[in-house]
Amino acid sequence: MANFFNDNESLKFHLSHEMMKEIIQLKERNYADYGKYDDAPKDYEDALDNYEKVMEIVGEITGEILAPNAESVDQEGPKIVNNEVVYARGTQENHEALRDAGLYGMSLPREFGGLNFSYVPYVMAAEIVSRGDCGFANIWGLQDCAETIYEYASKEIKDEFLPKINQGFTCSMDLTEPDAGSDLQAVQLKATWDEKSNCWRLNGVKRFITNGDADIKLVLARSEEGTNDGRGLSYFVYDRKHKAVTIRRIENKLGIKGSPTGELVFNNAPAQLVGDRKLGLIKYVMSLMNGARLGVGAQSVGLSEAAYREAFKYAQEREQFGKPIHNFAGVYEMLANMRAKTDAIR
Ligand SMILES: Cc1cc2nc3c(=O)[nH]c(=O)nc-3n(C[C@H](O)[C@H](O)[C@H](O)COP(=O)(O)OP(=O)(O)OC[C@H]3O[C@@H](n4cnc5c(N)ncnc54)[C@H](O)[C@@H]3O)c2cc1C
Known part of the structure; x- marks a missing residue:
């Protein structure tokens, strides 16, 4: 089964960054939710385990659903019917798969149905989704709007709108x-x-x-x-x-x-x-844009990763002068540069 998290050691590495312990502790407010919500971690190891499990789900849905749908989505595109935008069939399927897995509202607090994830795994997920379907990453990534509502809106507005994000209402x-x-x-x-x-x-x-x-x-x-x-x-x-x-x-x-x-x-x-x-x-x-910039950054990395992998695969399959073009220095150098630049921008 294709899994866009498990096949990417360079991305996974970021979960083991030494700052993660402090980041998670701050986001979890010293694990204050533990005991109040089923999915709330009791300590750092528990939280990291949650992150990895959720990333594996994002990786699997992207590898098995989003990426295979990407070509037909691009060809079909959305259309307007009776003053409503109707997504391409594959887009609808992508949306439902991520919604059913609880992957909308990833960074929202648990009281609003979110996962209370810190930005590191959220941005990693954005990269994975973008690698599968860069256009769909826009729709999914607009869950960022919930952050602005959570940060600045009145309690009434929060109570009215935030629980809907996790149910798959889009922004x-x-x-x-x-x-x-x-x-x-x-x-x-x-x-x-x-x-x-x-x-x-x-x-x-x-x-x-x-x-x-x-x-x-x-x-x-x-x-x-x-x-x-x-x-x-x-x-x-x-x-x-x-x-x-x-x-x-x-x-x-x-x-x-x-x-x-x-x-x-x-x-x-x-x-x-x-x-x-x-x-x-x-x-x-300005605050919303800070989140959006991270999303667009992750989108670029995901797209670069996808482009590199396509190019690498083709260079191994395509033969000229009796050998894969991958073996020619000029081609190999281009691939090496793509790999290095992708890892660097991440
Ligand atoms: C695919 C896509 C999705 C989008 N999604 C959204 C969305 O969800 N919500 C939303 O609100 N907007 C969205 N936008 C709009 C986007 O934010 C604007 O396109 C962007 O702000 C630039 O505005 P403009 O296209 O009118 O270009 P202009 O502002 O007209 O700029 C034209 C050119 O002039 C340059 N320029 C402008 N001012 C200066 C300056 N002071 N100094 C030097 N150069 C300058 C620009 O860099 C650009 O090259 C989207 C755009 C695209 C293409």
């Missing part, structure tokens, strides 16, 4: 607009307080939104009239059940085609404020 982070890409201070999507309904209303357009039809959306919007920079922006959570967002189109990309990148119109969409007004960009999005 998106809705920042970019047609005229606000690198310059997020230019975001114009408008948030207005609706006294009658006791909620905020969102109106405007977002573009290039990964998993744009997600169940739970974190939306950056301008809540302060008369402002035109980052200090007028706040962060909101929107629930897909309101059906107040139109999916205008899905981008036709060069790669990661299984990951739907959508253009959306918010039509008076009801939403709740996350944290405090005016801190949307300068505090909450």
Whole structure:
């Protein structure tokens, strides 16, 4: 059976890093959950054993399901049906396999159904998933949004949304607009307080939104009239059940085609404020981006690992001048460089 964790000693090595003991102790708050939850570890060895077992499951699901599905997912891609994004068949299967294994909400505390994993195994899992299907890693990796809700939202919002993550409700982070890409201070999507309904209303357009039809959306919007920079922006959570967002189109990309990148119109969409007004960009999005950067980094390593293995396999199989091309110095040097660079970026 293919297992993308067990076949990768260089990745596994990171679990034995000398800092892991301290990292786990901090994340487990001196093992305070032990006895309260079935899966809570009693000590460092126990926690490490948990990490390894879960990584093996990620490795097996990726090797046996995600990777074999990747080609058909890329060819089929997602589509819009009745204003809803329908994933490719393989994407749906990937999603269900990881959800059923409890692999959404990996770093969330146990009280919200998470595994309370530290970032090391979470990022390792992101690399493994990316090696199997780099596009699917986007959808799965957006569970990061839960961290922002956990860190900054009110107790009511946490209780409403966080338990859903582990049940496989997907997320998106809705920042970019047609005229606000690198310059997020230019975001114009408008948030207005609706006294009658006791909620905020969102109106405007977002573009290039990964998993744009997600169940739970974190939306950056301008809540302060008369402002035109980052200090007028706040962060909101929107629930897909309101059906107040139109999916205008899905981008036709060069790669990661299984990951739907959508253009959306918010039509008076009801939403709740996350944290405090005016801190949307300068505090909450910045924090979310720190997690997203690790995810994108892991995605790059996973993709490099997959590319190296494909190239290595081909160079062993393909023969010219009566021997595998792997034996020629020019080819061998390229492979050695790929191997070294992949290990170095990890
Ligand atoms: C596949 C994909 C998925 C995405 N998913 C999401 C998502 O989930 N959520 C979301 O909100 N957004 C998402 N985005 C949008 C992404 O964040 C933006 O594309 C990005 O912020 C850049 O914005 P832009 O494309 O408008 O480029 P622009 O900002 O127009 O930049 C164009 C070029 O100018 C350069 N440039 C801009 N400003 C400067 C400067 N000050 N100095 C030097 N060079 C500069 C840029 O580096 C770039 O090369 C996604 C994009 C892609 C391609």
